[in-house]
Amino acid sequence: MTTTTAHPLPHGTSLVVTPSFELARYHLREMETQRGIMLVSGDPGLGKTTALQVLLPQTRIPARYVELRVAARGLSVMRSVVTALGGVPPTRGDELVEFACELVANRRLLLVVDEAHQMNLEAMQAFRYLWDRPDSDFGLVLSGKTFRGLRTKAPELDSRVSRRVMF
16 A cells, blocks of 8 residues: 655645655665656656655755756757756857857756757757757756657667656
């Protein structure tokens, strides 16, 4: 039998700690010391974003949060990432990914991308490029509705996913 615990949150709501919440907590703790990519997926309203908002302040490394908009394209995603990392995005698109690489180089942090299911292939490839850099040391959390098409759409990114949590 699984025991759940309710925790009060602001605005008179409460959070029920589920097995998915506990698994997300476990993987985020692992990612404090081990580089990795985690997918957090599930239907809208099941608590993915709330769980991350509760858990991220508990991590021992800095977390940067990016929320994507509808039909997130590669350059707009990278601009959001650069801004979340404290940088000012360059005006030239061809400099954007390289600048993002400089911002994550040798920095131990968690980069959390909410609504990541809205990324197009170009954005997914940009994250794979950031991830593959020899000087990158960040954990990447992609949270969204579903990532079912990731294996066929971006197998080079999917092959790097080491943790999956389904809400």
